[in-house]
Amino acid sequence: MDPTTIGLIAFAAVIVLLALRVPIAFALAGVASLGTFAIFAFRTGTFMPERAFTPTSSLVFSNSFDLVHSYDLSMIPLFVALGHIAYRAEITTKIYHAARVWLASVPGGVAMASVVGCGGFSAITGSSIACASTMGRICSPEMLRMGYDKRLATASVAAGGTLGSLIPPSVLFIIYGIFTETSISALFLAGIIPGLLSLAGFLIVIFFWVWREPEAAPAFTGKITARERFDAAIEAWPAVALFVIIVGGIYGGIFTATEAAAVCVSAAILIGFAQRKLTFAGLWESLRETVIQTTSIFIIAAGAKIFVAFIALTGVASDIVSFVSDANLSVVLLLVAIAIIYLVLGMFLDPIGIMVLTLPLMVPLVESYGWDLIWFGVVVIKLLEIGLITPPVGLNVFVISGVVGKDVPIDRIFSGILRFLSIDVLVLALIMAFPILSLLIPSSM
Amino acid sequence: QDLFVGEAGPNRGARGESLNFFAEQVEEMSGGDLSLNIQWGGALFKAGAALSGIADGVADLGTIIAVYFPQEMAPYRIADMPLENSDAWVGMKATDEIMRSNEQITEYLAAQNLVYLGTFTTSAVHIGCKGTAIRSVEDIEGLKVRGVGAYGDTFGDFGANLVPMSIYDAYQGLDTGLIDCSQTYSYATAALKQQEVIDSYTLLNWGQTGALGIFMNKQSFDGLPAEQQDVLLEAGRMMSDELGRLITADNEAAIETMREAGVEIIELPAEERSKLVEEGSKYIDEWVEQVSGLGLDGAAMLEEYRGLLEKYEEERDSQGYPWEREQG
Amino acid sequence: MLRRIERLLVDLAIISVLGLGVLITATVLLRAFFNSGVPDAIVMVAELMVAAVILPLAATTANRAHIVVEFVSNRMPPRVRDGLVVFGSIFGLLALAPLIWAGWREVTHTIASGGYFFGDLNLPKWPGRVIFLAGISFCWLRLAIMVWRDIGAMRRGEPLADTGYGPEQTEEA
Numbered sequence: 011m012d013p014t015t016i017g018l019i020a021f022a023a024v025i026v027l028l029a030l031r032v033p034i035a036f037a038l039a040g041v042a043s044l045g046t047f048a049i050f051a052f053r054t055g056t057f058m059p060e061r062a063f064t065p066t067s068s069l070v071f072s073n074s075f076d077l078v079h080s081y082d083l084s085m086i087p088l089f090v091a092l093g094h095i096a097y098r099a100e101i102t103t104k105i106y107h108a109a110r111v112w113l114a115s116v117p118g119g120v121a122m123a124s125v126v127g128c129g130g131f132s133a134i135t136g137s138s139i140a141c142a143s144t145m146g147r148i149c150s151p152e153m154l155r156m157g158y159d160k161r162l163a164t165a166s167v168a169a170g171g172t173l174g175s176l177i178p179p180s181v182l183f184i185i186y187g188i189f190t191e192t193s194i195s196a197l198f199l200a201g202i203i204p205g206l207l208s209l210a211g212f213l214i215v216i217f218f219w220v221w222r223e224p225e226a227a228p229a230f231t232g233k234i235t236a237r238e239r240f241d242a243a244i245e246a247w248p249a250v251a252l253f254v255i256i257v258g259g260i261y262g263g264i265f266t267a268t269e270a271a272a273v274c275v276s277a278a279i280l281i282g283f284a285q286r287k288l289t290f291a292g293l294w295e296s297l298r299e300t301v302i303q304t305t306s307i308f309i310i311a312a313g314a315k316i317f318v319a320f321i322a323l324t325g326v327a328s329d330i331v332s333f334v335s336d337a338n339l340s341v342v343l344l345l346v347a348i349a350i351i352y353l354v355l356g357m358f359l360d361p362i363g364i365m366v367l368t369l370p371l372m373v374p375l376v377e378s379y380g381w382d383l384i385w386f387g388v389v390v391i392k393l394l395e396i397g398l399i400t401p402p403v404g405l406n407v408f409v410i411s412g413v414v415g416k417d418v419p420i421d422r423i424f425s426g427i428l429r430f431l432s433i434d435v436l437v438l439a440l441i442m443a444f445p446i447l448s449l450l451i452p453s454s455m
Numbered sequence: 456q457d458l459f460v461g462e463a464g465p466n467r468g469a470r471g472e473s474l475n476f477f478a479e480q481v482e483e484m485s486g487g488d489l490s491l492n493i494q495w496g497g498a499l500f501k502a503g504a505a506l507s508g509i510a511d512g513v514a515d516l517g518t519i520i521a522v523y524f525p526q527e528m529a530p531y532r533i534a535d536m537p538l539e540n541s542d543a544w545v546g547m548k549a550t551d552e553i554m555r556s557n558e559q560i561t562e563y564l565a566a567q568n569l570v571y572l573g574t575f576t577t578s579a580v581h582i583g584c585k586g587t588a589i590r591s592v593e594d595i596e597g598l599k600v601r602g603v604g605a606y607g608d609t610f611g612d613f614g615a616n617l618v619p620m621s622i623y624d625a626y627q628g629l630d631t632g633l634i635d636c637s638q639t640y641s642y643a644t645a646a647l648k649q650q651e652v653i654d655s656y657t658l659l660n661w662g663q664t665g666a667l668g669i670f671m672n673k674q675s676f677d678g679l680p681a682e683q684q685d686v687l688l689e690a691g692r693m694m695s696d697e698l699g700r701l702i703t704a705d706n707e708a709a710i711e712t713m714r715e716a717g718v719e720i721i722e723l724p725a726e727e728r729s730k731l732v733e734e735g736s737k738y739i740d741e742w743v744e745q746v747s748g749l750g751l752d753g754a755a756m757l758e759e760y761r762g763l764l765e766k767y768e769e770e771r772d773s774q775g776y777p778w779e780r781e782q783g
Numbered sequence: 784m785l786r787r788i789e790r791l792l793v794d795l796a797i798i799s800v801l802g803l804g805v806l807i808t809a810t811v812l813l814r815a816f817f818n819s820g821v822p823d824a825i826v827m828v829a830e831l832m833v834a835a836v837i838l839p840l841a842a843t844t845a846n847r848a849h850i851v852v853e854f855v856s857n858r859m860p861p862r863v864r865d866g867l868v869v870f871g872s873i874f875g876l877l878a879l880a881p882l883i884w885a886g887w888r889e890v891t892h893t894i895a896s897g898g899y900f901f902g903d904l905n906l907p908k909w910p911g912r913v914i915f916l917a918g919i920s921f922c923w924l925r926l927a928i929m930v931w932r933d934i935g936a937m938r939r940g941e942p943l944a945d946t947g948y949g950p951e952q953t954e955e956a
């Protein structure tokens with residue numbers, strides 16, 4: 011059996027196993043392990059399983075262990091903990107109350123505020139997953155408590171989380187910049203307008219969603235006096251303080267984005283205890299929720315990482331790119347083909363994995379057509395972000411699912427996502443058709 | 456035969472280009488019998504898992520960065536020591552020769568199921584600063600510095616506060632003032648656009664980081680016919696000349712780029728450098744001790760390496776770099 | 784017994800998350816106010832991450848908190864759905880087996896070779912790997928017990944228990 015065949019069988023096997031309700035992490039890790047074993051066993055042309063044990067075990071171990079054994083990703087459990095602690099210390103409730111009171115006249119105002127919050131949070135973290143795990147823990151439960159439609163309360167945050175990589179800073183842009191030798195600062199600047207455009211698109215989706223189904227977002231019914239608004243805003247001070255600490259600390263050169271997560275957790279604990287809203291037992295309980303949730307996210311990410319290494323061995327990703335590259339397509343067709351490649355790979359693989367598998371072949375192709383690599387970077391990142399919310403493997407959706415638990419089945423979240431996906435495709439088409447949207451800011455600096 | 460290659464870095468930049476050069480040489484010299492299937496960006500394994508990845512046969516060959524394996528790659532780390540050599544080509548030639556010809560090292564690697572093929576370098580270690588400048592070692596005191604390896608430790612000995620951070624995060628760290636200075640090398644500084652955020656760049660001429668190179672799974676290697684083995688070894692040997700050419704040109708261009716961006720280029724005075732050398736020498740002693748503890752002759756290796764540095768310096772001075780010779 | 788161990792593992796993971804927070808906050812404060820730092824903080828954070836993320840795996844499994852796609856199974860009769868749950872667990876046993884074997888190889892190799900992280904303290908590489916192996920192994924054990932009990936329940940014609948702890952003693956995660 012040749013590696014490409016094994017790779018294609020593996021994609022199909024993942025779909026079937028997921029449909030059979032096999033936990034996502036197990037499906038990815040199991041298929042990748044078996045596939046890797048098959049590739050090494052068939053390497054000499056004949057089936058020699060004894061040669062496959064050592065390399066398979068090495069690949070499986072190093073890829074899962076290295077994902078977890080990471081300083082940078084410590085941001086994720088810490089930001090998740092921040093969400094849980096802030097929730098228990100009523101910090102999130104207060105800011106949501108303020109948002110609800112102030113935005114009472116805007117249909118779906120709280121969902122919009124959540125998405126805008128995601129946009130703001132994107133400017134802090136460089137990662138969409140971190141963005142979704144934090145904002146998901148903060149926003150979705152609050153919206154569910156206000157009686158929001160389950161799909162709206164979850165999908166809006168999953169979609170909002172994808173802004174994490176388009177709005178700078180962004181790990182994905184850094185990796186793209188390294189692989190293409192383009193200016194990382196120019197890429198950051200290029201992401202701003204497309205990022206804001208995506209944000210606007212999400213707000214429009216929410217607006218029309220609530221306009222057509224007002225019951226999806228129950229408005230605040232209590233009477234709202236100026237006094238109440240004022241009080242609500244004052245009571246929200248801890249959330250504002252945390253935000254000031256994060257932004258001031260990062261842009262003031264006191265700490266990095268990774269360190270910000272730890273500092274904020276410490277600050278939230280102090281505020282919680284000072285306000286007597288947080289008890290030791292409450293803190294322990296919120297951390298218990300944190301570790302269970304973090305584990306269910308990381309085990310999937312680890313499975314996905316093993317899957318990427320396996321796909322690298324199969325050569326499927328590079329086969330697909332070479333196929334397109336040899337087809338001598340017209341400019342428009344090539345763009346469409348590239349979009350389809352990234353969307354299909356995005357169904358299964360994580361963004362960084364897709365980039366390292368495709369960019370070495372994709373970039374020469376793009377250069378041969380004389381395209382601007384900065385603009386192309388924005389297109390690629392947007393495509394990868396879309397992949398985070400497409401089924402069957404949509405990491406952002408899994409993150410939100412991990413937060414809300416069994417209250418909202420994953421299929422409901424995906425069904426809500428569909429509405430955001432439609433606008434994402436529109437935004438993507440705009441970014442592709444009008445490179446100026448990406449290039450305006452970097453070229454004017 | 457198709458060989459899997461694992462590389463943690465990108466297919467661009469000096470290292471990526473030399474690995475591509477290596478692959479081309481292998482394919483050409485073997486008449487197409489060998490072809491390399493390179494997986495970039497750590498798709499197969501990250502830098503921290505490269506040693507087991509190659510030794511276990513996940514990839515047949517790939518890049519190992521010694522600092523991730525201070526124990527397993529101890530002899531190789533001689534190329535990371537502050538030995539006052541700042542010439543990328545000289546450093547690579549000396550490293551390549553000792554790794555290739557020292558039998559103790561070959562055996563030490565063979566025991567780990569590894570064969571050495573060729574070496575890279577990041578080239579000479581320098582330091583870029585924002586809002587301050589290092590003109591003497593006294594200036595180091597109290598600065599927040601991103602430093603690496605024995606060089607970073609020595610900055611620490613002179614009173615710097617070492618802030619751990621990846622070279623990719625250094626741009627933002629310098630920009631926001633989280634760090635004052637970042638240990639670096641010239642072409643990376645320009646590639647990462649750090650000239651936009653630094654005010655001064657001090658040329659230390661103190662040493663380089665060169666303990667990263669291509670290693671092969673010994674079983675895969677032994678399974679090849681002798682002529683193909685020679686092709687791999689020869690291609691690895693040629694790599695240092697090619698990379699030397701690339702890096703020397705890139706480094707010169709990078710300094711020019713920094714100058715144009717208004718960065719002050721400072722040459723550290725010789726008496727200041729000797730203070731660095733003196734302070735850094737204890738890390739060389741530690742290295743000798745560590746390698747000797749592994750049952751190898753560390754002192755002899757150090758002497759051999761110093762001799763090789765001299766040999767290639769002399770070759771450069773008398774004949775010029777190989778790529779200059781070809782031109783005439 | 785296993786349940787107590789799982790509880791202990793979760794508590795250790797909680798302590799690790801707190802450790803992450805304290806360690807990194809201390810780094811920031813020491814840098815900002817005393818121009819100093821914690822030696823090898825990056826290595827210690829990475830090792831703590833393994834404990835924080837992997838140790839709760841068994842408890843996650845016992846609570847049936849692994850993320851699944853229920854789109855198809857929800858349209859099936861309950862007995863078929865239960866069958867799929869058991870199938871998922873069996874597949875999990877299969878998927879985790881290579882990791883346990885690989886983890887064992889890695890642990891023994893790292894201890895034998897004395898590998899360590901470059902840094903101020905030259906911290907050894909084995910603790911994180913041992914934690915990883917322990918977390919995955921207990922998860923495997925829990926899965927195996929759940930498969931056993933779930934098959935038993937299906938044979939008796941009963942619905943599956945909500946958690947791996949049995950029908951009566953459900954516990955909040």
Ligand code: NA
Nearest residue numbers: 132174177179
């Ligand atoms: Na961002």
Ligand code: NA
Nearest residue numbers: 356357397403
């Ligand atoms: Na997807």
